[in-house]
Amino acid sequence: MVTRKIKTVYDVVCPFCGTLCDDLEVDIDLTKNEVIEVRNACQIGTAKFYSSNPSEHRFEKPLIRENGEHKEVSWEEAIDKAAEILANTTRPLLYGFSSTECEAQGKGVELAEILGGVLDNTASVCHGPTLLAEQDVGVPTSTLGEYKNRADLVIFWGSNPVHAHPRHLGRYSEFIRGYFRKDGRNDRFVAVIDPRTTHTAQIADLHIQVNPNEDYELFNAIRALLREVELDQEEVSGIPVSQIKELVEIIKNCNFGVIFFGMGLTQTLAHHRNIDAAISLTRELNDHTKFLITAMRGHYNVSGANTVFTWNTGYAYSIDFSRGYPRYNPGEYSAVPLLMRDEIDASLIVASDPASNFPAESVKNLFKHPLIVIEPHETPTSAFADVVLPPAIAGIECEGTAYRMDHVPLRLRKVKDAPDELLTDFEILERLIEKVKEKKGEE
Amino acid sequence: MAEITLKLKKQPEFPLEADVISPDTFADKSLNEIKALELFFGNQKVKLGDYFEVKGKTGKVDQLKIVIDGDLSKVKRIGEKMTAGEIVINGNVGMHVGNQMKGGKITVNGNADDWAGAMLKGGELEITGDAGHYVGSAYRGFWKGMKDGVIKVKGKIGNEAMLWSRSSKGANKWPMLYCGGAGSFLGVHNHGGTIVVEGDVDRCTGADQAWGTIVINGKVSRKLPSYRKVGEVSEVELPNGEKIKGKFIEYSGDHSVKKETNGRLYIAA
Numbered sequence: 001m002v003t004r005k006i007k008t009v010y011d012v013v014c015p016f017c018g019t020l021c022d023d024l025e026v027d028i029d030l031t032k033n034e035v036i037e038v039r040n041a042c043q044i045g046t047a048k049f050y051s052s053n054p055s056e057h058r059f060e061k062p063l064i065r066e067n068g069e070h071k072e073v074s075w076e077e078a079i080d081k082a083a084e085i086l087a088n089t090t091r092p093l094l095y096g097f098s099s100t101e102c103e104a105q106g107k108g109v110e111l112a113e114i115l116g117g118v119l120d121n122t123a124s125v126c127h128g129p130t131l132l133a134e135q136d137v138g139v140p141t142s143t144l145g146e147y148k149n150r151a152d153l154v155i156f157w158g159s160n161p162v163h164a165h166p167r168h169l170g171r172y173s174e175f176i177r178g179y180f181r182k183d184g185r186n187d188r189f190v191a192v193i194d195p196r197t198t199h200t201a202q203i204a205d206l207h208i209q210v211n212p213n214e215d216y217e218l219f220n221a222i223r224a225l226l227r228e229v230e231l232d233q234e235e236v237s238g239i240p241v242s243q244i245k246e247l248v249e250i251i252k253n254c255n256f257g258v259i260f261f262g263m264g265l266t267q268t269l270a271h272h273r274n275i276d277a278a279i280s281l282t283r284e285l286n287d288h289t290k291f292l293i294t295a296m297r298g299h300y301n302v303s304g305a306n307t308v309f310t311w312n313t314g315y316a317y318s319i320d321f322s323r324g325y326p327r328y329n330p331g332e333y334s335a336v337p338l339l340m341r342d343e344i345d346a347s348l349i350v351a352s353d354p355a356s357n358f359p360a361e362s363v364k365n366l367f368k369h370p371l372i373v374i375e376p377h378e379t380p381t382s383a384f385a386d387v388v389l390p391p392a393i394a395g396i397e398c399e400g401t402a403y404r405m406d407h408v409p410l411r412l413r414k415v416k417d418a419p420d421e422l423l424t425d426f427e428i429l430e431r432l433i434e435k436v437k438e439k440k441g442e443e
Numbered sequence: 444m445a446e447i448t449l450k451l452k453k454q455p456e457f458p459l460e461a462d463v464i465s466p467d468t469f470a471d472k473s474l475n476e477i478k479a480l481e482l483f484f485g486n487q488k489v490k491l492g493d494y495f496e497v498k499g500k501t502g503k504v505d506q507l508k509i510v511i512d513g514d515l516s517k518v519k520r521i522g523e524k525m526t527a528g529e530i531v532i533n534g535n536v537g538m539h540v541g542n543q544m545k546g547g548k549i550t551v552n553g554n555a556d557d558w559a560g561a562m563l564k565g566g567e568l569e570i571t572g573d574a575g576h577y578v579g580s581a582y583r584g585f586w587k588g589m590k591d592g593v594i595k596v597k598g599k600i601g602n603e604a605m606l607w608s609r610s611s612k613g614a615n616k617w618p619m620l621y622c623g624g625a626g627s628f629l630g631v632h633n634h635g636g637t638i639v640v641e642g643d644v645d646r647c648t649g650a651d652q653a654w655g656t657i658v659i660n661g662k663v664s665r666k667l668p669s670y671r672k673v674g675e676v677s678e679v680e681l682p683n684g685e686k687i688k689g690k691f692i693e694y695s696g697d698h699s700v701k702k703e704t705n706g707r708l709y710i711a712a
Contacts, residue, residue: 090485091457116486135584136632216647217668223699224669236668273603273628273650280651280699322486323460328583331557331576332538343457345485 005030009415014045015099015395018297018405019165019172021045026415033417035396042166052396052416057378059390060419070388075423075431082348082387083435085370089346091322092117095335096352096374098299100391101400101412104425105301105308108350111433112321114440118344119319121305122298122352124334126263129272130295131306131316132330136272137279142258142292143406144171149178150290153254155191157278158215158264159296162199168296173260174203189250193218194264208247211238213269219277222248226284252288262296297405300395304403339365346370351394351425355380374428389432391425392418400426445502447477449495451513451534457485458537459494462520464511466528466547470504477501504528505547516556522549525566538575541568544592557601558582563592563618570594576601579608579620579636589636591616599624599642603631610635610655610682617682630657633706637681652697652706658687659710670696670708679709 012024026049027037034053038046054060062078063070073081086092094112097105098121105121112119123131133139147154154173161168169175174190181187192201193208193215201207210218214237221236225248231241251257259282265274278293285291297303306316313319315328331337335354338344339362346369355363356379366381373385376393392398395412403409418424423431447469460483469477478492491497501507505527512533515521519537522530526545535553542561550569551559557575560568561582578600581588588607600622608618608630617637624642631647633655643661650667658679673693680686691709698704 090487132583136586216650217665220647220650220697220699221668227698227702229669229671229698229702231668232671233668270627270647273631273647276651277699323483330583345457 003031006036009413012413012415013395013402013410014041014048015300015393015402015412016045016048017165017300018303019168020300020402020404020408020410021167021171022410028416033419035416044166049396049415051377052393054419058419059376059378059382059388060422062390063385063388065386075421078387078389079428079431079435082372082389083432083439085346085372085386086111086115086348086432087436087439089115089117091344093335093338093344093347094119094350095347095354096122096350097305098122098302099351099394100425101301101394101398101402102304102308102409103400104350104394104429105305106312107426107429107433109309109312111348111429111436112319113326114433114436116321116324118333118335118338119309119313119321120333120335121302121309121317123302123306123317124330125267125336125357126298126302127266127295128317128330128334129266130261130275132272133275133279137276137283139279140282140286140292141294141406143408144173144294144404147258147292147294148172148176148181150180150256151178151258152181152187153189153191153251153257155193155251155257155259156200156204157193157259157261158266158268158274159260159262160194160198160200160264161260161262161296162203164262164298165296168260169200173258189254191247191250206247206250208239208243214238215265215268215274216270216277218244219274219281222251223277223281223284226252226281226288251285251291254289257285257289257291259291259293260296261293263298266295294406301402303405303407304401304409307403307407336362339363342368344369346372348372348374349381349385350374350429351391353379353381355384374425376422389428390422391428392422394425397422398424398426400424444506444508445500446508446510447497447499447501449497449509449511451511451515451518452494452496454514455484455494455517457517459484459489459518460520461491461518462523463491464509464518464521464530465523465525466504466507466509466530467525469501469509470507470528472501474498474501516554519556522547525549535572541566544568554598555596559596560589560592560594562587563589563594565590565592567592568594570596570598573598574600574622576603576626577606578604578622579618580604580606581608589618589620591618593619594621596620596622598622600626602626602645603628605630605633605636605638607632608634608636608655610637619681619683624661630655633657635682637683639681639687649697649706649708651700652704652708653700654704654706656681656706657708658691659708660687660689661711663710666694666708666710667697667699669699670694671698673707675712676709 025039177184191206192204313326318330318334320333397418554572627645633652646665690712
């Protein structure tokens with residue numbers, strides 16, 4: 001007779017998106033050490049937990065590329081090879097870090113400093129423009145609980161939470177009942193500003209279909225109308241001025257409003273200037289009512305990466321240690337421009353898959369030079385790596401800290417054991433640092 | 444006038460940070476001392492003499508001219524924080540040329556990369572070719588960018604030139620930019636800077652301008668809605684007294700920052 005032992009872990013934090021849901025229940029088959037059921041999570045979060053089960057895509061041993069083929073090796077050999085590559089570089093790139101926990105990110109900063117390399121996280125192709133704008137004009141923001149309890153006007157601008165942050169609507173922004181919003185969805189007015197009729201737009205009270213790449217002009221017109229300036233033109237960004245005036249009235253007359261913005265603003269033309277305008281608008285709206293703004297961060301711990309990098313170096317991303325002290329300049333030290341100009345001689349990618357997201361030209365240059373990945377799964381990046389160091393998955397197979405999109409730190413849980421011998425991201429980076437120091441002759 | 448000639452011997456594989464190439468550092472040094480100056484190459488330090496042939500004679504800072512030949516598109520930070528003297532670059536030049544310069548003159552006979560003349564505090568930067576993004580801009584997070592001095596670019600420049608530039612009426616400081624054409628967000632967050640463009644510019648010119656003057660002798664691909672037409676003029680007078688003749692339509696703005704503003708945008712009629 002087969003005896004099946006099942007353990008249920010409660011209040012698990014989901015390590016997938018920036019919403020960082022903290023109410024998951026996960027059933028583990030203890031005999032096989034596998035996830036068999038995930039409750040409360042969205043489809044994406046559930047899939048992430050199942051991805052920790054053994055499969056052909058999961059690495060279970062460190063690999064080294066020899067004659068074009070990956071070969072399984074011992075941890076000592078793999079770490080030694082990786083350290084050998086890194087210790088002899090002139091301009092190494094350390095990139096990723098957003099899908100692992102804060103302690104490992106801290107070790108990443110330490111390694112970058114020892115190597116005198118360039119350190120970047122995925123914010124540089126995601127919400128980096130948000131950080132630039134925040135440095136220019138500040139940011140009036142709050143934690144998500146405030147929005148849940150108080151907001152009666154919710155604007156999703158260039159973001160589509162139904163697909164990207166599926167439980168955001170149910171936990172914080174749209175359907176949830178709050179202390180002052182007893183009737184949930186009925187107590188909130190939801191507006192979506194997006195060129196596409198997204199699924200979020202379909203369940204909103206108002207959808208403003210702005211022309212693609214013309215959000216800046218719309219912000220600009222709203223800000224001018226808010227100052228009671230008459231505009232010379234009849235239409236802005238494909239929206240009649242009369243409709244913009246209606247929107248301004250709605251915004252001015254709410255009790256507590258919030259703008260949730262996403263990649264539709266940060267990664268369309270005007271980039272950080274869109275966010276600059278969005279933040280300025282939010283600030284100016286506080287002359288009329290209470291208004292706040294929050295970025296819909298993607299990876300579950302990209303906020304953490306920014307926070308950890310900032311408390312270690314003073315800067316959130318795109319950091320260059322080549323002169324021994326940290327310097328910051330997105331566009332000069334960020335991963336994509338560096339790769340486009342082919343200015344690196346080796347790279348270490350941690351918990352990220354640039355080969356699927358970066359421009360093709362930059363990926364070609366990434367593969368030209370020695371590539372080390374710390375990555376649990378087979379991805380387009382790890383397939384071309386010279387050294388693969390597979391870790392235990394943070395938030396599933398090891399503990400750690402992660403920052404939610406509103407900068408609230410939550411403790412990740414360990415729900416199951418990692419497959420044999422796998423080290424955590426933190427342990428891998430720690431051993432790599434030791435080995436690199438040894439090779440560089442430092443103590 | 445004392446003159447020193449540098450010639451690039453070989454193309455560096457990675458960018459070379461050459462903030463020591465400036466009359467302030469070269470002044471009163473022997474050729475051997477100049478050759479021994481340190482440049483940053485990735486995480487390594489190299490000697491100036493490894494990459495450049497050095498000839499000529501040095502002198503006092505304000506009478507020193509440095510001439511550099513070769514394709515310097517991978518050499519960054521030439522003339523950083525220089526206060527006097529002259530640099531002539533015959534060829535393209537990398538990022539941050541003449542950044543935070545206080546005095547003297549830099550001439551680039553070629554194209555310049557991003558951040559040319561960033562946060563200029565005085566002096567003159569002339570570029571005969573095109574320039575990259577952020578010409579004369581504030582660095583990330585700074586609220587006071589170019590404070591004084593003149594940048595002249597014959598060709599086109601990239602996006603977000605003269606970001607956060609600041610003039611000072613009391614100290615009589617008027618940052619100026621002349622260029623042949625410009626990308627988007629020209630003069631964004633302008634606080635008193637003056638910009639004159641010979642050709643066309645892209646969208647969002649003068650976004651968030653608190654005050655200042657922007658003159659465009661060509662077309663604007665999309666004028667911001669918050670700029671309002673004031674009237675037509677046949678002559679524009681710049682804060683430094685210079686007069687530009689021609690038929691212009693005068694707009695006031697940016698009204699998204701202030702309801703009443705003396706910020707002006709002139710576009711050729």
